[in-house]
Amino acid sequence: MTITKEHILRLLEEVCDPEIPVLSILDLGIVRDVVLSNPIEIIITPTYSGCPAMDAIAIDIKLRLAEAGIKNTTISYVLNPAWTTDWMSERGKEKLLAYGIAPPVGLASRVNNLLFEEQTHIVCPLCKSNNTELISEFGSTSCKSLYKCNDCKEPFDHFKCH
Amino acid sequence: MSTMHFSKNINNVLHLADSALILAQRNSEWCAHGPILEQDIAITNITLDLIGQARNFYQYAASLINSTNQKNETEDTLAYLRTEREFLNLLICELPNVDWAHTVVRQFLFSSFQQQLFLALQENTDDAIQAIATKSIKETNYHVKWSAEWVIRLGDGTLESRERTLNAIEALWPYTGEFFTNEPTDMMDVSLLKKAWLDKITNVFLEASLSVPENIFMHSGGKKGVHTEHLGFILSEMQYLQRMYPGAQW
Ligand SMILES: [Zn+2]
Numbered sequence: 147m148t149i150t151k152e153h154i155l156r157l158l159e160e161v162c163d164p165e166i167p168v169l170s171i172l173d174l175g176i177v178r179d180v181v182l183s184n185p186i187e188i189i190i191t192p193t194y195s196g197c198p199a200m201d202a203i204a205i206d207i208k209l210r211l212a213e214a215g216i217k218n219t220t221i222s223y224v225l226n227p228a229w230t231t232d233w234m235s236e237r238g239k240e241k242l243l244a245y246g247i248a249p250p251v252g253l254a255s256r257v258n259n260l261l262f263e264e265q266t267h268i269v270c271p272l273c274k275s276n277n278t279e280l281i282s283e284f285g286s287t288s289c290k291s292l293y294k295c296n297d298c299k300e301p302f303d304h305f306k307c308h
Numbered sequence: 309m310s311t312m313h314f315s316k317n318i319n320n321v322l323h324l325a326d327s328a329l330i331l332a333q334r335n336s337e338w339c340a341h342g343p344i345l346e347q348d349i350a351i352t353n354i355t356l357d358l359i360g361q362a363r364n365f366y367q368y369a370a371s372l373i374n375s376t377n378q379k380n381e382t383e384d385t386l387a388y389l390r391t392e393r394e395f396l397n398l399l400i401c402e403l404p405n406v407d408w409a410h411t412v413v414r415q416f417l418f419s420s421f422q423q424q425l426f427l428a429l430q431e432n433t434d435d436a437i438q439a440i441a442t443k444s445i446k447e448t449n450y451h452v453k454w455s456a457e458w459v460i461r462l463g464d465g466t467l468e469s470r471e472r473t474l475n476a477i478e479a480l481w482p483y484t485g486e487f488f489t490n491e492p493t494d495m496m497d498v499s500l501l502k503k504a505w506l507d508k509i510t511n512v513f514l515e516a517s518l519s520v521p522e523n524i525f526m527h528s529g530g531k532k533g534v535h536t537e538h539l540g541f542i543l544s545e546m547q548y549l550q551r552m553y554p555g556a557q558w
Contacts, residue, residue, distance in 0.1 A: 195443055196360025225364065226439030228446060259453040261460065261512075282346035283454050284353040288447070292346060308446060 149216060154180045158188070161210050164202045165287055168245040171203060175233025178224055185218040186211075191229045193308075194288040230254040231308050246271045248278075248293065248304040257307050268304050270295035278302075317434070318372045319396060319493035322386065323531055324425075325365030326397035329387060330539070331418060332358035333546050334405060343408050350454060354415065357447040362387070364440045388550035392533075392540050399530040400483035402539045409462050409472035414480055416455035420508050421487045422448045424501040432495065456512045463516025477518065485526025 158177055163169045171177050174193070181187040188207055192200045204221040211219050231250035239249035248268045264280040275297040283306075285292040290303040335355040342348025366383035373381045400418060405411055426448055429441035462469040488502045510520050529535065549556055 192360070192443075194357060194360060194447060195364055195440075196356035196358070198356070224439070225443040226435070228439075228443045259449045261453060261457050261515075282350055283450065284346075284350035286349070288353045288356055292349075 149182065151180050151182060154186065154211070157210050157214050158207065161203065161206045164199050166245065166247065168241045169238050173235045173238030173241060175235065176229060185220045186216065188219060188221050189224055190221060191224050193229050196288065231305065242305055243271050246302060247290065248302060250305050250307040252307055254307055265307065268293055270298060270300070271302055272300050273298040317493065317495050318369055320495050321365050321369040321372065323396035325362045325369060326395045327401050328358045328365065329362035330397040330542060331401035332362060333542055334401065335411070337405055338411065351411065354451050357451070361444045368436045368440065388547045392535055392543055394533060395535065395539060396533055397530050398486050399527055399536055400480060402536060402542060403483065404538055406476065407472055409469065410476040410479065412455050412458035412462065413473060413476040415451060416459050416512070417480060417484055417509065419448055419451035419455055421505055423452050424505050428496055428501060437495065459512055460516040463518045473518065477521065481521045482524055482527050486528040486530060489528050489531065491531045
């Protein structure tokens, strides 16, 4: 069997973020490159410096590839360029919304950190209203903030533009 | 582990890692004790970012040490097996928690400093430092925003919240001089960061109707490994497991 980059990428499509299992690591945009060297090198980048999912993701990648018979692999990490939500695929954003998490809106480079300014027009994943407000800048994980919907009254996670 | 003598930048990389780790350890004491659930989650998420930054700096420091001293250091040995005098964190990071005002004022003073530092280090000639700074600053910007909002909320809040904020500033300000004192091992002149830092602090304090203390005595020593009595207690808790069960893993 000749291993191609496409073959590996297809397998990586089946490796999911342990915190948000509807997103594959390709949807999330954390796979930076696959190098067909010996061992095969999978280069990933963390979403946040302290993301506890990274170690689990590295193990899952090795396991998935090993199941497919590709056992000689190594995972390496790069920090630069820093991961941004701009790398999340459109399909990933749709999957997030369907899962109940409002996807990032807009470009990361446009994020301003003006005090008391909150991102508006975050769509409620439940009733699709955009009459929503920020509860907390930090949600269940670093990458998410917590919003509530003023129409259906449900709280929900929002994947921050970062 | 014997007393370490490292070449130029290694001590500075350790200093950056130690400050992030020790403040993270302090902040983690809030876990499950925050004033409200959302803010408990906020401070622990900030803490997680700091641990991540510390890990990146420790991993790099370990690679530098191993390549120059033929040792076998890892992020874990550096965090868990160095002694008090070998830690090079800023003193402000090790001071005990007092109340929520103290925690948010410290976070604001420290994160605003980190923000200027990472901005400058993004231009550093060392690729690894540049990468860590570029990664960290996006998180730090959030920490500054969050803590500045809290300083304003409390400083310009009730009589009691204002009183507590004033006490926190009085207690913490004497530890901010150390941000801008250089050690021979520093990879940049940190005194250059002072103006931008002070501008930021002054603006937020103004908004919170708080004033910036002037010309008071400044403590230092952390960057040289000379600490307050509080660091030993942090390390004995943080390092307990590795000291008790050397090499334990899970
Ligand atoms: Zn709704």
